[in-house]
Amino acid sequence: MQALLNTGSTINEGRLAKGGNKYSEDYTKECAVCWMCAEDFTSLGCPEKVSVTSRDGKHTVAVRSKVTEAMRSGQVFIPRSIWANVVVEPDTFSTGSPRYKGAPVSVEPTDEEVLGAEEIVLTLYMGGE
Amino acid sequence: MVFKNIICPVCGGSCDDVQVNLDTKNRTIDVQNACKMGNAKFQEVVSSHRILKPTIRENGKVKDVSWEEALEMSADILVNARRPLFFLGSETSCEAQEVGLHIAEYLGAPADSNATICHGPTVMGIQESGMVGATAGQAKNRADMIVYWGVNALESMPRHMSKYGVFPRGYWTKRGRFDRTMVTVDPRVTPTAVASDMHLQLNPSSDYELLSAMFTILNGKEPHPSVEEITGIPISVMKQTVEMMKESNFVAIYVGLGVSSSYGKHRNIEIALNFVKEMNNYTKCNIGALRGHCNVAGFNQLASYLYGYPFGLDFMKGYPRYNPGETTTVDLLREKDVDAAFIMSADLVNHIPADCAKYLADIPMICLDIAPCPSTTAADVVLPGVIDAMECDGTFYRLDNVPVYFEPFTESPFSETKSNEDTLKQLFAKIKAKKEA
């Protein structure tokens, strides 16, 4: 499914990040989540987890899915965090700020494991060091 | 012991009414008046995961070292790099940022701060059109219409609505919430939108079109009908919103990343600012950015005052240059245009796109922070941070660019440093000694 990715803060994301708990299970539960509407969730086959892939296909991240009335069809939301930023586009339109809002992504069901923030750094960014 | 009127160092709200009861014997802290986010950070003073020892990475292994060794290695990395990036994060004082800027100038390096991945486009929009602004107090006392545009205030600055925006009783708004109309513009049904009197649920990335249609209406013209399909908002609702604004005594608009990070970026802000200027022909109207990071405004003020530019500075030529898209952090990392980095009081690896984060993890990186996070994991040197407003004094700039001086209620837990400013001064002395040797 093609969708526009929105990212932003949630109160618990803020509480856990500011409290220095980015490596906690709670943080992963709060942030490694893709919000979508019931219609999109059903069309994907009601998956427990989804993989979100950037437009250029270079980056993919597995997150849990969450159904909410806050979203409209064709739009997904991931709380501001390392998971969301794996698929945020690095182009800044000459402003310095990447496309945290409105980047086109594809969302598909997956069985892949949802990684913790530390695992993402170690495996995706530091090459398994 | 109980301490009153402590400043919260977490978001741009810089709440100044926090009450802290610190029990040093049992290592507990009780915090009154702060929100969930603020409270979580105050707990860091006594938390078990606090970074208390400098570390370095050697052959892939992390080991504890002395402050002296960590500062030596940091200075070596920065002096030997051809183009180190200084990311002077916002969760620290202007005083620390100032030293960081001077080091960058001394080394001819680029220097940037959280604004670059936050309200940078807002600042650029302000440079384009100028801004009709007001302090938070003005809005509190006068504003009878509040517009949250592209911002979920309840979750990004949790006390904004209760302290400055919607609920407080002001001189001209004695009945608090009852004297105010609240409108939210957001593609998502956020808790802020739910608490509003009116929610304009626009399509993502259509802020520019919506603002320009409202601008057209304000000028007494009819917008093109296609704008309804583009924005998802009926023209009648746009007209109603403009009319409500015109009939108010004082409109306070708060913009968030929904405007400045969406497609259109600084142009969205530019048209919003022009709309506000035009609205002042009818009523008082002002606009301000809801700044999520504490003291993110401070870096903009400080860098503008010292070097003429608000963020994304580059001292490579021996004088400050500013060219967003070239001298800004994400672009420098994406283009692999720096070969080392110093990250202070900001978890940069967490907040930037994968390509940039991967490159940042590849190059030598020094990170000054208080708790384990993706940036400290990827860093080659970790310097423990001192918590501003709790363990040392200094200055923050609030969301409305008002400077706030803060005093600590406890001391730095390190005998080697009193504050991040102190740490940076020690680092600067080492850098100078190495350069001039």
Ligand code: SF4
């Ligand atoms: S609103 Fe911001 S400044 Fe105020 S208590 Fe919460 S985190 Fe701290």
